[in-house]
Amino acid sequence: MEQSSPENLIQVEREPSGIAFVTINRPKSLNSLTKSMITDLARAFKSLDGEDSVRVIVISGSGKAFCSGVDLTAAEDVFKGDVKDMEIDTVYQMERCRKPIIGAIGGFAVTAGFEIALTCDILIAAKGAKFMDTHARFGIFPSWGLSQKLSRIIGPNRAREVSLTAMPVTAEMAERWGLVNYVVEGNELLKKAREVAEAIIRNNQDMVLRYKAVINDGLKLDLGHALALEKERAHNFYNGMTKEQFEKMQKFIAVSSSSPVQQS
Incomplete structure (x- = not known):
């Protein structure tokens, strides 16, 4: 099932598989974002989060870029006023989305595009892709998390260099630094994203949602509090299980243990 924004600038396709x-x-504007596109992206993620048939979300860009950032010809319209409205804030809606989000990064992911990429749970980049933070170059204050998230992923020294110099980070550098999970040929980008999505779908979907939540929520805390959070949620989970559910789980584990483990 396909769904598009009125101008066809944000496209959503749902597959029976759950992806x-x-x-x-x-593409002619390297997927730069207008205010209406930001709103449509936010609404798309909010909608997909509420759809039981959707298990995994893959976000990509058409043409030669993933997203080149906000369309600066409409900067004031984007950055003032409605920027505080979380209902139409793309990154906020992505962050609260319970479903795993895979970013398929082809070409440039610049500034706001970089921030959208950082909000994904898993990143796959095409060879030739580049990540750039141009906030300092153009005098734009970050508001979608780049100043805080990047340093937590690649380390503060590298993050300071990336952001203060506006240096491009190649796909290969990003993989070495732990920013992206895979680097593939451009024509293999969506195929790899689908492969990872299908591996996620093969697992217990209730636990996939719980596991994503505890990882992401724990990252907001220091290690001691994060471990306590995991313990608390584990106790709540097991205390809520019936004897029949435990027996079903034990049977499933026994059957699965007797078969070779599938590798994605």
């Missing part, structure tokens, strides 16, 4: 593909579709 939803979100495509930023403004």
Whole structure:
């Protein structure tokens, strides 16, 4: 099932398998974001989060870029006023989305595009892809998390260099630094994203949602409090299980243990 924004700039395709593909579709402008596109992206993620049939979301860009950032010809319209409205804030809606989000990064992911990429749970980049933070170059204050998230992923020294110099980070550098999970040929990008999505779908979907939540929520805490959070949620989970559910789990584990483990 396909769904598009009125101008066809944000496309959403839902597959029976449980994968939803979100495509930023403004290739002639390197997928730069207008205010209406930001709103449509936010609404798309909010909608997909509430759909039981959707298990994994893949976001990508059409053409030669993933997303080149905010369309600066409409900067004031984007950065003032409605920027505080979380209902139409793309990154906020992605952060609260319970479903795993895979970013398929082809070409440039610049500034706001970089921030959208950082909000994904898993990143796959095409060879030739580049990540750039141009906030300092253009005098734009970050508001979608780049100043805080990047340092937590690649370390503060590297993050300071990336952001203060506006240096490009190649796909290969990003993989070495732990920013992206895989680097593939451009024509293999969506295929790899689908492969990872299908591996997620093969697992217990209730636990996939719980596991993503405890990882992401724990990252906001120091290690001691994060471990306590895991323990608390584990106790609540097991205390809520019936004897029949435990028996079903034990049977499933026994059957699975007797078969070779599938590798994605």
